Amino acid sequence: MKAIQATSFGGPDVLSLVLPDTPLPGPGTVLIQVAAAGAGTVDVLIRKGLYPGGINPGFIPGMEVAGTVIATGDQVAEDWIGKRVYAMTMLGGYATHIVVPQEALVPLPGNLSFEVAVGLGINALVAQYSLQRAALAPGDALLVRGAGGGIGSMLVQLALAGGYRVTATGTTPAKRAALERIGVGSFFSVTTPEAAGQAFKAIIDPVAGPDLDRYVAQLADNGTYVLNGAAAGFPPDNFGLSWLSRFQRSLTLACFSLDAIPPQEARASLQQLFRQAEQGQLQAFIGATFALEDAAEAHRVLESGSVFGKIVLQV
Template sequence: MKAYLAMQPGGPESLRLIETDKPIPGPEEVLVRVAAIGVNRVDAMQRSGAYPPPRGANNILGVECAGEVVGTGEQVETPSVGTRVIALVPAGAYAEFVAVHYSHTVETPADWTDAQAAAVIETFCTAHETVFELGRLKPGERALIHAVGSAVGSTAVRMASLRGAEVIGTAGSTEKVAQGLSIGARHVINYKEVDFAEELLRIWPEGVDFIEDFVGPAYFSRHLKVARWLGRITMVGLLSQGASNTDTAPIIGKRLSINGFTLRPQSIAEKTAIVGRFRDIWMPELSAGSIAPIIYAEVPFEQAEESHRIIEENRNFGKVILTI
């Protein structure tokens, strides 16, 4: 089969399409013929050498895909051969075939394209776990969600709005500010034009109940400033690097809760629970059309390098998909 590796750490040009053996599914795995692949920032980080795959995973890029089950392990009852599925994988999605634990798959709705299916599972699982499970966001509360143009950011905005929260977001262009407002954010701040914390406190002087943090150290002190009493912060990315020289007294004084989240290295059992929540809570909403993935571009599999350039240049609003 064909698959993508980063032969050595580097830019998008370091991606290489190789011929390798088709995986053999284990006893609790299914073999999926891949039709579409969700492109994520974690893929670019792995390619650049900043995020190695979890122990035991192969070096083929990609953490989510959609396709058809073409083989099953001896202990698998469902999904059966011929079923179209969405799959969450620790590695290996940038390939014509991938083996995945059966409990990390969700049946694709009959009226969905494979590109639609490939756009949801990693993004919706991450957004739900960070905003609602760790962030405990409730109706009527106020949330700061950064990077509203990113796949997870745009999903988190729509989820929070759908559940009755008020959202203030950040974006780096006038176009993305407008797009963020169009998907449910009450306010969107262009962080390249103003200090987002000062502007947020001008709009909402009492601050926010929840913060979805993709940035890390560079924003940490400002997050402590804008978080209100009993506020929650979920750290889900590190777009900035290094240490944060921050007065941590507000954590105690406001009784703040700070959690970290990463999906990829979690155990089979943990991911089974996460996928289960996605299936039970958000698949009905997705199937009913109450919420839908935003797809920025569908890129042919042979042009994976371009898909990474789109992500790294922040051109996208929503998801980038590779199609086979």
């Protein structure tokens, strides 16, 4: 099989093509012939060695794949063979083949392409759960940071469908135009004088980084800040203290990580999101596709911040 391995932590050049033996599925697992793999900022953080969890160099990146089951291990019904599926994998997705536990499989609806499945996948799930954590009512004002990214573009879409007043941040003119086409009418940056100041009932933030506190300042009293990523780096060390300095404003900080969602629940939510996409209620924004062999270039483009939506590797 072909796979992309990170030989050490570092820049995109640490990603190189390797040709390991194709694995065989063991008990309770299946072998997927991968057709599409998602590439996201989380892969970049892992590649740089910045992701917690004890991952060592020599790993194959790739958190999510879509493809076809081509072999089953013991204790797995053979009728999985030939089925089109999606799976969250944490690692190993940048490959032509991957073995995953049967419990990871989410069958794909008939007319949903592999690329669209990974275009939705983790991003749509994180967006959906993050919106739930924001606990908004229709008409409430929501600020979405990183709105032009994979998670952000899903968030914006689901939030508009939920009837919230959506404002987006920090986008390039091209991303802004794409967001306007989805229906975003309001844009915002804490670095410009028109910064609203305590205007938002909720802020959902996959970006964090050094500006985090300036965004927290934009929450209305009793507002909720949902932190679901760190595309611009982890929050500053003094974040806890600055949060407490706003004690009298009764703000809520809600962290969201998919790791805390029971796998069975995540699979059911994904199936529902795939159905919504099949029925045209949800769209995957695939900003760029690359061949598996060009994973390093995909990471360069990912890190440039120039692409709207999700980057997909075609395998």
